[in-house]
Amino acid sequence: MKYFCVNGFRTGMVCCAAWMLAAPGMVAAETTDAGRQRRRSPVVEVFERVRDSVVNISSTQIVKLRSSGLFDDLFDLPFSKPHARTYRTNSVGSGFVLHPAGYIVTNAHVVLRTAEREVIFADKHRYDAEIVAVDPQHDLALLKINADRPLQPIMLGTSGDLMVGETVIAIGNALGYQHTVTTGVVSAVDRKVSVRGDVQFTELIQTDASINPGNSGGPLLNVLSELVGINTAIRANAENIGFAIPVDQLRTLLPNMLDVERRYAFRTGLRVTEFDAGNGLRVKIESVDPDSPAEKAGLDKAMVYIDAIDDEPVASVIDYHIALIGRRAGQTLRLRVQFGKSPAQTVKLTLAERPKPNGTKLMTQRLGVEAQAMTTKMARSMGFRRLPGLLVTRVERPSPAADIGVERGDVIIQLDQYQTPSLEAIGELLERVKPGDQMSITILRVAGRSIMRSTTSILAR
Numbered sequence: 001m002k003y004f005c006v007n008g009f010r011t012g013m014v015c016c017a018a019w020m021l022a023a024p025g026m027v028a029a030e031t032t033d034a035g036r037q038r039r040r041s042p043v044v045e046v047f048e049r050v051r052d053s054v055v056n057i058s059s060t061q062i063v064k065l066r067s068s069g070l071f072d073d074l075f076d077l078p079f080s081k082p083h084a085r086t087y088r089t090n091s092v093g094s095g096f097v098l099h100p101a102g103y104i105v106t107n108a109h110v111v112l113r114t115a116e117r118e119v120i121f122a123d124k125h126r127y128d129a130e131i132v133a134v135d136p137q138h139d140l141a142l143l144k145i146n147a148d149r150p151l152q153p154i155m156l157g158t159s160g161d162l163m164v165g166e167t168v169i170a171i172g173n174a175l176g177y178q179h180t181v182t183t184g185v186v187s188a189v190d191r192k193v194s195v196r197g198d199v200q201f202t203e204l205i206q207t208d209a210s211i212n213p214g215n216s217g218g219p220l221l222n223v224l225s226e227l228v229g230i231n232t233a234i235r236a237n238a239e240n241i242g243f244a245i246p247v248d249q250l251r252t253l254l255p256n257m258l259d260v261e262r263r264y265a266f267r268t269g270l271r272v273t274e275f276d277a278g279n280g281l282r283v284k285i286e287s288v289d290p291d292s293p294a295e296k297a298g299l300d301k302a303m304v305y306i307d308a309i310d311d312e313p314v315a316s317v318i319d320y321h322i323a324l325i326g327r328r329a330g331q332t333l334r335l336r337v338q339f340g341k342s343p344a345q346t347v348k349l350t351l352a353e354r355p356k357p358n359g360t361k362l363m364t365q366r367l368g369v370e371a372q373a374m375t376t377k378m379a380r381s382m383g384f385r386r387l388p389g390l391l392v393t394r395v396e397r398p399s400p401a402a403d404i405g406v407e408r409g410d411v412i413i414q415l416d417q418y419q420t421p422s423l424e425a426i427g428e429l430l431e432r433v434k435p436g437d438q439m440s441i442t443i444l445r446v447a448g449r450s451i452m453r454s455t456t457s458i459l460a461r
Contacts, residue, residue: 042167042223043167043169043181043183043223045225046169046221046223046225047169047171047181049225050096050154050171050219050221050225051122051171051179052121052122052123052152053096053097053151053152053153053154053219054094054095054096054122054154054171054172054179054218054219055094055095055096055097055104055119055120055121056093056094056095056119056120056121056173056178056179057092057093057094057095057104057106057110057111057114057117057118057119057120057129057143057217058090058092058117058118058119058120058126059090059092059113059114059115059116059117059118090176092110092113092114092117092214092216093106093107093109093110093172093173093214093215093216093217093218094106094110094171094172094173094214094215094216094217094218094219094231095110095119095143095217095218096154096217096218096219096227097151097152097153097154098142098153098154098254098322099151099153099322099325100150100151100152100153101144101151101325101326102127102144102145102146102147102151103132103142103143103144103258103325104119104129104142104143104144104145105140105141105142105143105217105230105250106140106141106143106216106217106230107139107140107141107216107217107230107232108134108135108136108138108139108140108141109136109139109216109232110141110216110217111131111134111141111143112134112136112141112453112455115384115388115444115451115453116128116384116385116386116388117129117143119143119145120178122178122179125147125149127145127146127147128145128146128385128386129143129144129145130143130144130145130386130419130421131143131144131413131414131419132144132257132258132263132418132419133256133257133258133259133417133418133419134414134417135253135257135417136417138201138245138249138253139201139232139245140230140245140250140253140257141217142254142257142258154219154221154227155224155225155226155227156226156227156247156250156251156318157221157222157224157226157227157228157247158226158228158247158248159189159205159228159229159246159247159248159249160248162186162189162205162228162246163186164185164186164187164188164189165185165186166185166186166222166223167183167184167185167222167223168183168184168185168186168207168209168220168221168222168228168229169181169182169183169209169220169221169222169223170182170183170184170207170209170210170211170215170218170219170220170221170231170242171218171219171221172211172214172215172216172217172218172219172231173214173215173218174210174211174212174213174214174215175212175213175214176214177214180212180215182209182210182211183209184207184208184209184210184240185207185208185209186205186206186207187206187207187208187241188205188206189203189205189206189246190202190203190204191203191204191205191206191243192204193233193243201232201233201243201245203246203249204232204243204244204245204246205220205228205229205243205244205245205246206241206242206243207220207229207242207243207244208240208241208242209240209242210240210242211231211242215231215242216231216232216233217230217231217232218230218231219231220244227247228244228246228247229244229245229246229247230244230245230247230250231243231244232244232245251316251317251318254318254321255317255318255320255321257417258321258322258325259418260321260324260325260327261324261354262354262428264324264325264326264327264328265328265329265353265354265356266327266328266329266331266351266352266353266354267292267293267329267351267352267353267354268292268293268294268324268349268351268352269288269289269292269293269294269295269352270285270287270288270289270292270294270299271285271286271287271288272284272285272286272306272317272320273286273317274316274317280315281315281316282305282307282315283305283306283307283314283315283316283317283319283320284303284304284305284306285299285304285305285306288300292352293349293350293351293352294349296350297335297347297348297349297350298347299335299337299347299349301339302340303339303340304337304338304339305337305338306320306335306336306337307336307337307338307344308335308336309323309324309333309334309335309336310323310333310334311334311336327351328351329351329352329353329354330350330351330353331350331351332348332349332350332351333348333349333350333351334346334347334348335347335348335349354428356424356427356428357424357427357428357430357431358427359422359423359424359425359426359427359428359430360423360427361427362426362427362430362431363423363426363427363430364396365430365461366400366430366433366435366460366461367399367400367401367430367441367458367460367461368395368396368398368399368400368401368402368461369392369394369395369396369399369401369406369412370392370393370394371390371391371392371393371412371423371426372390372391372393372423373387373390373391373422373423374387374388374389374390374391374411375387378391382411382446383446383449383451387421388411388413388444389411389412389413389414389419389420389421389444390411390412390413390420390421390422390423390426391409391410391411392406392407392408392409392410392411392412392443393408394408395407395408399461400458400459400460400461401458403458403459404441404456404457404458405456406441406443407445409445409446410443410444410445411443411444411445411446412426412441412442412443413442413443413444414440414441414442414455415429415430415439415440415441415442416429416439416440430460433460434460435460435461436459436460437459437460438457438458438459438460439457439458439460440455440456440457440458441455441456441457441458442454442455
């Protein structure tokens with residue numbers, strides 16, 4: 001069986017026209033407000049609620065892919081492109097707003113085709129987007145934009161109680177037609193799709209809602225306007241067989257992808273988990289680091305539940321991590337907690353500064369490379385509109401980097417699922433790495449007017 005993604009496309013159009021002539025005596029359709037209200041359906045209401053949360057992801061950056069592995073086999077077959085290729089594209093996929101701070105969720109295969117990308121809203125507002133994290137094994141990616149206005153996040157539902165046959169709505173940029181709405185039903189749940197012999201996407205939702213190239217990363221919603229899945233793939237030789245990543249899988253992976261404490265350089269000392277309390281989810285403290293803000297706040301006792309942060313309800317682990325987005329060291333949080341079966345109380349926790357690792361030293365120790373942060377002038381001279389990553393200035397020989405062919409002048413943009421925009425960021429990633437650990441590394445290489453993107457494995461020393 002061959003599957004292909006719903007990003008990247010060739011458009012063709014068949015135009016048809018029909019003339020409808022009113023028969024003598026035909027009565028005009030009801031055009032009053034009452035008539036319009038009667039025509040409103042759950043699908044209309046869902047679209048009106050979420051249209052401002054759904055985005056088009058676009059790129060006009062020329063990219064040549066080499067040895068990108070996973071998605072070469074899955075998503076390129078229908079287009080018969082060579083193994084290494086250069087292309088220019090406009091709409092590459094869809095996405096949706098996760099958080100008002102500018103976090104956007106889409107598919108990994110959407111962003112892996114881009115060196116630079118824009119997020120476009122229904123009202124045509126456009127914003128440059130940086131990659132926060134990419135998880136190719138689950139085909140998920142997290143982007144960040146700096147918007148100059150409030151953003152409307154989509155509501156996260158659950159996929160755990162989906163019913164086969166229930167109505168679902170897909171919204172995305174099908175074949176470049178922005179905010180296309182299609183409907184269908186849940187055809188099946190817990191489907192498996194083989195990408196290669198050794199890779200499978202599991203627990204997928206199967207739907208007959210029509211999705212096309214360009215729908216990748218867009219939301220699959222229930223009639224309550226809740227996200228139940230992320231559209232990802234269609235059967236290459238079938239009609240109305242599409243697949244979506246269940247939202248519960250997104251919930252599980254998002255805390256690691258957000259990595260809020262590293263991103264905003266603070267420390268709580270808390271590890272949390274969630275469990276079903278019988279009448280819904282609750283967040284429980286799993287562990288507390290010694291001599292941490294959490295310990296100083298008295299949260300190191302057994303059976304401590306967190307119900308709210310600064311009056312924002314916390315019902316799941318993802319709620320907890322989202323509540324920490326944008327926080328900074330020195331801020332004091334008000335946590336509404338419950339110790340065992342005691343009445344709820346408010347505890348104050350002051351965020352500590354996260355120590356900054358030496359990125360330059362760790363890159364040399366673990367990878368055998370030296371690199372520097374790029375200036376805007378340097379980036380533009382190489383053909384980038386924004387700062388893509390770290391410029392390699394020296395490669396030790398022998399070294400892990402030399403073994404995989406990294407060269408002076410390459411730009412390191414990603415380690416595993418995380419972006420590397422600065423020496424500080426790469427240092428925070430590498431301080432967790434031990435000798436012998438295997439990571440994936442993504443580099444950009446400029447060759448004339450082309451940009452080659454390559455992802456491969458590297459073994460830390």
